Amino acid sequence: MNFIPVNTPALDGNEKKYLNECVETGWISSEGPFIKKFEDALATAVNRKYGIAVANGTAAIDIAIEALGISKGDEVIMPTFTIISCITQIVRAGAKAVFVDSAPLTWNMDVAQIEAKITSRTKAIMVVHIYGLPADMAPIILLANKYNLTVIEDAAEMHGQTYNGAPCGSFGDISTFSFYPNKHITTGEGGMILTNNEVLAEKCKSLRNLCFMPHKRFVHEHLGWNYRMTNLQAALGVAQLENLEKHIIRKREIGNLYQSLLHQNKHLQLPVAYTDYATNIYWVFGLVLRDSISYNAEEAMRKLAAKNIGTRPFFYPMHKQPVFNNSGLYLNEHYPVAENLAERGFYLPSGIGLTDDEIHYIAEQVNQIFN
Numbered sequence: 001m002n003f004i005p006v007n008t009p010a011l012d013g014n015e016k017k018y019l020n021e022c023v024e025t026g027w028i029s030s031e032g033p034f035i036k037k038f039e040d041a042l043a044t045a046v047n048r049k050y051g052i053a054v055a056n057g058t059a060a061i062d063i064a065i066e067a068l069g070i071s072k073g074d075e076v077i078m079p080t081f082t083i084i085s086c087i088t089q090i091v092r093a094g095a096k097a098v099f100v101d102s103a104p105l106t107w108n109m110d111v112a113q114i115e116a117k118i119t120s121r122t123k124a125i126m127v128v129h130i131y132g133l134p135a136d137m138a139p140i141i142l143l144a145n146k147y148n149l150t151v152i153e154d155a156a157e158m159h160g161q162t163y164n165g166a167p168c169g170s171f172g173d174i175s176t177f178s179f180y181p182n183k184h185i186t187t188g189e190g191g192m193i194l195t196n197n198e199v200l201a202e203k204c205k206s207l208r209n210l211c212f213m214p215h216k217r218f219v220h221e222h223l224g225w226n227y228r229m230t231n232l233q234a235a236l237g238v239a240q241l242e243n244l245e246k247h248i249i250r251k252r253e254i255g256n257l258y259q260s261l262l263h264q265n266k267h268l269q270l271p272v273a274y275t276d277y278a279t280n281i282y283w284v285f286g287l288v289l290r291d292s293i294s295y296n297a298e299e300a301m302r303k304l305a306a307k308n309i310g311t312r313p314f315f316y317p318m319h320k321q322p323v324f325n326n327s328g329l330y331l332n333e334h335y336p337v338a339e340n341l342a343e344r345g346f347y348l349p350s351g352i353g354l355t356d357d358e359i360h361y362i363a364e365q366v367n368q369i370f371n
Contacts, residue, residue, distance in 0.1 A: 008353030018235035032231025050201035057178025060191035078126035079109035159184035255282025261363035314345035
């Protein structure tokens with residue numbers, strides 16, 4: 001079997017057609033018509049009024065934090081088990097991230113731990129939907145309303161997923177998406193901010209565009225970023241969004257096939273297939289080594305690499321990041337579930353372009369190695 005990468009995107013829709021249109025018309029910068037088309041289409045799909053396309057998912061989070069006015073002394077409650085993009089602007093703004101451990105089965109933030117973390121300095125709760133199942137939003141929304149907190153919803157991995165029938169990305173006061181190549185919608189790089197708040201939307205538009213003043217272009221009252229998306233990227237996004245339903249169907253087929261082939265392996269924790277509020281969308285198919293396996297995920301990934309199977313480690317918890325610990329942050333904090341996920345979790349090839357034959361081969365090798 002040839003090497004199977006951890007992700008293979010699907011670019012079998014109108015991608016070439018729309019990219020050719022960009023080239024033929026000369027609209028290749030951030031001024032082209034596909035930008036607005038993509039923003040409007042995704043906003044509609046997620047039941048939002050405003051979409052603001054940006055350069056990547058990290059840029060979306062940076063802008064969201066800045067637009068909300070989170071600053072020195074503020075606290076933001078968030079999962080420790082996430083990507084570093086979620087915390088960087090919080091730290092740079094002088095605010096404090098207050099961590100919550102993961103739920104051991106869904107791997108999302110344990111919502112039962114949130115209320116005890118709320119203080120007079122808490123300004124927001126950042127929700128990060130992890131790997132295929134959404135976080136349990138209902139109790140989070142109740143807490144936000146009770147304590148007058150803002151909800152930031154990172155739905156980067158949840159294109160097309162729902163919570164109790166409502167689209168992920170529709171719950172936060174401000175929500176963010178990523179369009180990296182391993183996402184259900186890809187623009188190569190790219191991201192989007194979504195909100196129903198017109199004032200927030202206008203702030204985000206300004207921040208992505210260096211905070212140019214409307215009538216005095218090179219005069220600035222605030223500092224922003226050049227975080228614009230190009231028309232070329234947006235053209236890809238429009239084409240990808242047209243096939244989102246098909247991509248979701250395929251993702252669930254991949255996840256269900258893995259489940260059927262691996263469910264008898266007692267040495268592995270598989271993803272939860274469904275909860276009472278969502279069916280797994282299997283953005284990635286993660287595995288966690290049970291205690292009966294004597295080695296960690298790093299060694300497990302080496303064994304699979306020897307069989308030409310690409311893998312990717314789980315997130316490394318924020319409270320354990322050297323960049324923060326070396327600055328004296330989050331020392332002596334412990335979140336055992338997140339730490340175990342980082343030590344013993346990894347995911348298998350999960351891209352939309354993965355074939356059933358490849359899945360059967362991968363599952364066969366996994367069962368052989370971990371038995």
